[in-house]
Amino acid sequence: MTMNAQGRPTRSDAPTVNAAPTFTGNKALQIEEALIFEVGHFAGTGVDLPEPNGGVDRLGGLNRNTDIGLPGLSEPETMRHFVRLSQKNYAIDMGPFPLGSCTMKHNPRLNEKIARLPGFSDLHPLTPEAQCQGALELIDQLAFWLKELTGMPAVAMSPKAGAHGELCGMMAIKAALEARGEAGKRTRVLAPESAHGTNPATAVQCGFIVDAIPADKTGRVDLAALKENLGDDVAGIMVTNPNTCGLFERDIRAIADAVHEAGGYFYCDGANFNAIAGKVKPGDLGVDAMHINLHKTFSTPHGGGGPGSGPTVLSEALAPYAPVPYVHFEDGKFSLVETRRAAKAEGESAKSLGRLTAFHGQMGMFTRALAYMMSHGRDGIAQAAEDAVLNANYVLSRLKEEMTPAFDGYCMHEALFDDGFLKDTGVETIDFAKAMIDEGYHPMTMYFPLVVHGAMLIEPTESESKRELDQFCEALLSLAKRAKAGDVDAFKAAPLHAPRRRLDETAAARKPVLRWTSESSVQAAE
Ligand SMILES: *Cc1c(COP(=O)(O)O)cnc(C)c1O
Numbered sequence: 001m002t003m004n005a006q007g008r009p010t011r012s013d014a015p016t017v018n019a020a021p022t023f024t025g026n027k028a029l030q031i032e033e034a035l036i037f038e039v040g041h042f043a044g045t046g047v048d049l050p051e052p053n054g055g056v057d058r059l060g061g062l063n064r065n066t067d068i069g070l071p072g073l074s075e076p077e078t079m080r081h082f083v084r085l086s087q088k089n090y091a092i093d094m095g096p097f098p099l100g101s102c103t104m105k106h107n108p109r110l111n112e113k114i115a116r117l118p119g120f121s122d123l124h125p126l127t128p129e130a131q132c133q134g135a136l137e138l139i140d141q142l143a144f145w146l147k148e149l150t151g152m153p154a155v156a157m158s159p160k161a162g163a164h165g166e167l168c169g170m171m172a173i174k175a176a177l178e179a180r181g182e183a184g185k186r187t188r189v190l191a192p193e194s195a196h197g198t199n200p201a202t203a204v205q206c207g208f209i210v211d212a213i214p215a216d217k218t219g220r221v222d223l224a225a226l227k228e229n230l231g232d233d234v235a236g237i238m239v240t241n242p243n244t245c246g247l248f249e250r251d252i253r254a255i256a257d258a259v260h261e262a263g264g265y266f267y268c269d270g271a272n273f274n275a276i277a278g279k280v281k282p283g284d285l286g287v288d289a290m291h292i293n294l295h296k297t298f299s300t301p302h303g304g305g306g307p308g309s310g311p312t313v314l315s316e317a318l319a320p321y322a323p324v325p326y327v328h329f330e331d332g333k334f335s336l337v338e339t340r341r342a343a344k345a346e347g348e349s350a351k352s353l354g355r356l357t358a359f360h361g362q363m364g365m366f367t368r369a370l371a372y373m374m375s376h377g378r379d380g381i382a383q384a385a386e387d388a389v390l391n392a393n394y395v396l397s398r399l400k401e402e403m404t405p406a407f408d409g410y411c412m413h414e415a416l417f418d419d420g421f422l423k424d425t426g427v428e429t430i431d432f433a434k435a436m437i438d439e440g441y442h443p444m445t446m447y448f449p450l451v452v453h454g455a456m457l458i459e460p461t462e463s464e465s466k467r468e469l470d471q472f473c474e475a476l477l478s479l480a481k482r483a484k485a486g487d488v489d490a491f492k493a494a495p496l497h498a499p500r501r502r503l504d505e506t507a508a509a510r511k512p513v514l515r516w517t518s519e520s521s522v523q524a525a526e
Pocket of ligand 1: 102162164196198240244269293
């Protein structure tokens with residue numbers, strides 16, 4: 001009888017025929033699944049409609065005369081295809097998702113229930129205001145609590161992700177500089193070396209030049225270096241707090257003051273707000289603009305890359321430049337201010353930077369985020385932040401037996417390690433991450449932030465129980481011991497048990513095959 005580290009039998013001692021490939025390619029319940037283009041037949045579909053008989057052709061000769069080229073499957077075949085694919089996916093509903101900076105927390109089912117209420121889920125974005133007062137009130141209430149939690153006077157609700165919120169904030173900064181007649185002069189934006197890639201990307205998108213500010217020995221912004229870089233050509237600074245090393249920027253007030261004195265604005269990347277929500281109000285730290293990732297801090301699902309939601313809070317100085325539309329409440333009625341002219345008529349700002357999206361933002365995410373806030377309450381939100389920090393510090397202190405923390409001392413909501421413990425083992429961060437897949441874990445964030453060599457950034461969030469964290473830590477400790485014991489070949493070969501072995505990530509990035517043709521499946525197989 002073979003036992004696993006959890007003391008459970010994994011295999012009987014009865015002789016087994018050695019794992020020969022199966023006829024189907026399936027491995028028990030792991031079903032090999034081809035692309036839908038390969039299994040679908042172009043002639044058929046899942047619906048069985050009678051041939052049209054006559055009727056007036058209003059297409060004016062534009063009728064399609066070739067096959068549409070979409071794969072056709074019956075309803076049960078379609079269902080099985082997508083369920084099988086979904087079972088190859090790792091999900092927060094299956095186990096811990098320790099991706100640092102991403103805040104993969106549990107998505108409470110209560111939120112899903114509320115979001116599925118027909119009054120919310122069936123609304124069309126062009127529903128007349130008189131018929132969607134409840135939905136507008138919900139947006140307004142969520143906006144109220146976001147302002148309350150951040151201590152900021154205004155919030156733009158329409159940005160659809162964190163990066164989009166950054167764009168909103170930086171466009172507001174640009175608009176404010178234009179109003180001051182300084183847009184031509186203030187061309188530089190400062191960002192720490194540890195910044196998330198979206199920060200410099202956003203600044204460049206808005207036409208700024210980005211200058212990197214080094215970190216000090218403790219992993220925080222080097223205040224002296226920052227001050228040296230300030231001048232009357234600086235539009236502002238973009239700082240994440242807690243930062244991407246999982247550390248609170250202790251000098252944050254001094255940073256804000258120095259930037260303001262130099263005439264710039266302070267953009268705070270609020271992706272890590274989940275570590276301080278209910279404890280610290282960014283408005284008290286001198287922030288001018290900050291996005292909040294509802295899909296991180298407020299537990300709404302990340303989905304397959306979307307939909308997210310990135311409401312952006314704005315200071316008194318930037319509020320006049322907020323994008324349209326926004327919800328307005330007067331005489332007991334909610335309405336949407338859709339244009340700059342309408343804003344002026346309302347006696348509000350005519351300086352709006354304009355429109356960032358069609359419609360008003362991600363309604364489904366607003367509903368879920370408000371449900372999360374209401375079910376947690378003021379004290380519950382603060383406790384979620386405390387528990388996230390506690391869990392990260394538990395992971396940090398357990399893993400430092402075998403792994404090397406990047407910085408000394410306690411962390412906030414995520415624990416950062418470098419690859420020091422792998423020195424001379426031949427095993428690299430990527431091999432370590434791939435071996436985690438074999439153990440049934442989604443890898444942590446790798447090679448980010450860039451300021452740490454071979455970085456491994458682990459964010460457990462408040463969702464994980466001690467039992468879950470212990471098992472995770474024991475798995476990582478055992479991997480670290482194996483790496484040090486010289487098991488390098490096994491690490492280089494990992495993952496062994498995943499549906500696909502190690503992929504050529506460089507080729508995937510450099511030569512992506514983005515469109516299926518009958519040849520591309522042959523190409524990919526080669
Ligand atoms: C996630 C994240 C972003 C970007 O947010 P998206 O919602 O993914 O666009 C920006 N900065 C940091 C630090 C992040 O972790």
